[in-house]
Amino acid sequence: MGKNIQLDSHGRLRHFLSIEGLNRTLLTEILDTAENFVSVGNRAAKKVPLLRGKTIANLFFEPSTRTRTTFDLAEKRLSADVLNININTSATTKGETLLDTLQNLTAMQIDLFVVRHSASGAAHFIAQHVPDSVSVINAGDGRHAHPTQAMLDMFTIRKHKEDFTRLRFAIVGDVLHSRVARSQIHALNMLGCPEVRVIGPHTLSPSHVEDLGVHFTTNMEAGLDGVDVIIMLRLQNERMSGALLPSKGEYFHYYGLTEQRLKRAAADAIVMHPGPMNRGVEIESAVADSGHSVILQQVTNGIAVRMAVLSMAMQQSNPEGA
Amino acid sequence: MGKNIQLDSHGRLRHFLSIEGLNRTLLTEILDTAENFVSVGNRAAKKVPLLRGKTIANLFFEPSTRTRTTFDLAEKRLSADVLNININTSATTKGETLLDTLQNLTAMQIDLFVVRHSASGAAHFIAQHVPDSVSVINAGDGRHAHPTQAMLDMFTIRKHKEDFTRLRFAIVGDVLHSRVARSQIHALNMLGCPEVRVIGPHTLSPSHVEDLGVHFTTNMEAGLDGVDVIIMLRLQNERMSGALLPSKGEYFHYYGLTEQRLKRAAADAIVMHPGPMNRGVEIESAVADSGHSVILQQVTNGIAVRMAVLSMAMQQSNPEGA
């Protein structure tokens, strides 16, 4: 897939499809822009007129609550007109191709598409077929990427830990099936993190996981040793009874994040999770609700980060317009 | 359940969960505020900027058309940003607990939740777990309460009958399963109504119905004698073929409100129904469409009453801001 499709001729963000193909300057610009939008969420009137009269379509080919809702809120707080389109129940059932559906939507003068799809590459495909004036944001495609999730995670980390170049990270769980982990690893590498460890069973790790620039271990205790940031992944329900895992209980026994295990990490380590959590499967409730957990801050920050990406893609990244 | 959770430290409405725990002054304030909002619905531009930039989430765990739609309209006419969340098809299917779902939504800086749930106490539970700045409105919880419905009924009564302290009421039907009836009875008592009669079969009446301060009778004709206001309840479809009732036809024979029976009431009696009506089951069409019926006025008034409650809970009860 093209590396430059995401940038316009001036090197500014046009589409946001994956962390790959971007650079540290641009990631930092996203984080800085999001910083400006945090204050909008704390105002009495949580609204700026930046995207007034723009039309944004949320194209969700996969169900989602958290991601769809925070995009929806980010768009409304930017004053855009929002179309929520659930593709399962719409024109594709009449036999229309994805490309026809897309061309029809662009003929409706949609300015930006937010796309979630179960197929890796779907957002890239759509970005390759929209007119020059239209932007595409990837809200999760197959096992490939979920770049706004990775950026809200980076934003949350930066709020707690100043310098990415001096941090040690552990990503725990089902990296094999996780678009979130893939985007996180690329972002951490790009921001200069010196050490990222992936922890999980062999059956849930990509076969060449170390090619991503990470260290892999099946030993939870060893993997957590001294880390500053622990990123838990969600264990998809469909994995729990399949050939890859023996049982929920056994998974928790080996890879559940307990208070006991958390002691192996740095004393001021933070714990992250993209949600929704399976309490008692990948994480103990006492940890999820502890002072180490920044899980709900991730949700709040997700709105500011999505406002930043939306406004940057529309080349209007100044929240002072409020 | 706590009696004071609904009020802030200044005795002002913060949550609106049930009529119980409030007082006549506050109920009257709701009715008076709603009076100010009636004019908004009659304007060419039915919109005031009172809640601009506020985010309201309608959390409906049970399906609803009328209540959800009138809340939605009330919120839009107050210029709020509205999220409609149908919980059946969302995150709880991924195994997340209600509390996690709620914490995630509050992390999205929702200002107010409108909640409908099949479990009695659900709105109270949610109100106990939201941050200080967030309000909760109960849009119906199990068999417990439906306080905005009761208040729109009180508002409609007050439009037609000046003084609550001189009126006789009949509530007819399935009081056993009706959160509407429970809230109505509390409101009528609080507003000083001297006589409330409950009419229905023994099988559909709470076992200690008279503890609510009402008179109970199974005799429709006797119950209607001289009343000023007749409140019909909806007979849920699931009751009609169960052990509690022999048949629709027999129910109508004993408890259907016919023109003939209506003659037993005061000459200027009004007839109310929360909708949707089962014509020919609990009410004869000729009565539903007669000059006595104020059923459609209840719907219209519901928007003004909901605008009043929403703006009061957000402490911004002045519609002159338009």
Place this chain on the structure above:
Amino acid sequence: MGKNIQLDSHGRLRHFLSIEGLNRTLLTEILDTAENFVSVGNRAAKKVPLLRGKTIANLFFEPSTRTRTTFDLAEKRLSADVLNININTSATTKGETLLDTLQNLTAMQIDLFVVRHSASGAAHFIAQHVPDSVSVINAGDGRHAHPTQAMLDMFTIRKHKEDFTRLRFAIVGDVLHSRVARSQIHALNMLGCPEVRVIGPHTLSPSHVEDLGVHFTTNMEAGLDGVDVIIMLRLQNERMSGALLPSKGEYFHYYGLTEQRLKRAAADAIVMHPGPMNRGVEIESAVADSGHSVILQQVTNGIAVRMAVLSMAMQQSNPEGA
């Protein structure tokens, strides 16, 4: 059905239910008003405040993507408050009649209903039962009419071909089941088109098709000869395996619009389709994507035409208010 229900006492558009009953002056006024709204879609901020504070309900008793979405966008770009009501999943399931549902919605002070229904005459029925201040737009009723689709087609034709009185038309396909074709034929007749040909198998043509003022032929090549505008109809999936048609392949063999057949038409002929297309059934992909095709322009124009009809029905047709 009444011919004058669509017009108010000053002869202005109040409801838009069918092309029949209107006149050439009014159709031209719709096209001219739409012309003014085209520029709104090309602005950076695609929004005018014409219907601010008005409430519009999209009542879709049948599923739809394109029509519902373009109405939704047209309404939002006019700044109306929009209620999207899918009737399959709402109050009618509680046993309420259509008339009760409608009366409840009008009690909510809805200003305009956009109605799609599988029963011919549904929009007329609703128009006959709303209060004087309320307007109804037919977004497709059974096999009867789809007048906004016909008007967006007329608008698109006028953009390419100046004078309706000098054009030859071919409408190809399932005219028997098509509300689109019926509305197109009435509009073309009213605008003075001298020659409209209907092409299709006998089994898919109304028994007295020539009573509509058109010429009928089963011969695709002969029918296309020298025409200026080719209007393809969608072949409904349910026809493809029924008694009316042998197979998709055979339909394409006789009635599919191929590049070869297109040569029979005028050299500058345009090709239209209401969407969604069945590529390879009623139309060859090379034709759908060729320079003759104006299919995506139809979609774009649909928004401007719907904005025109909505604003005219609300008697506020000046887009300069922006």
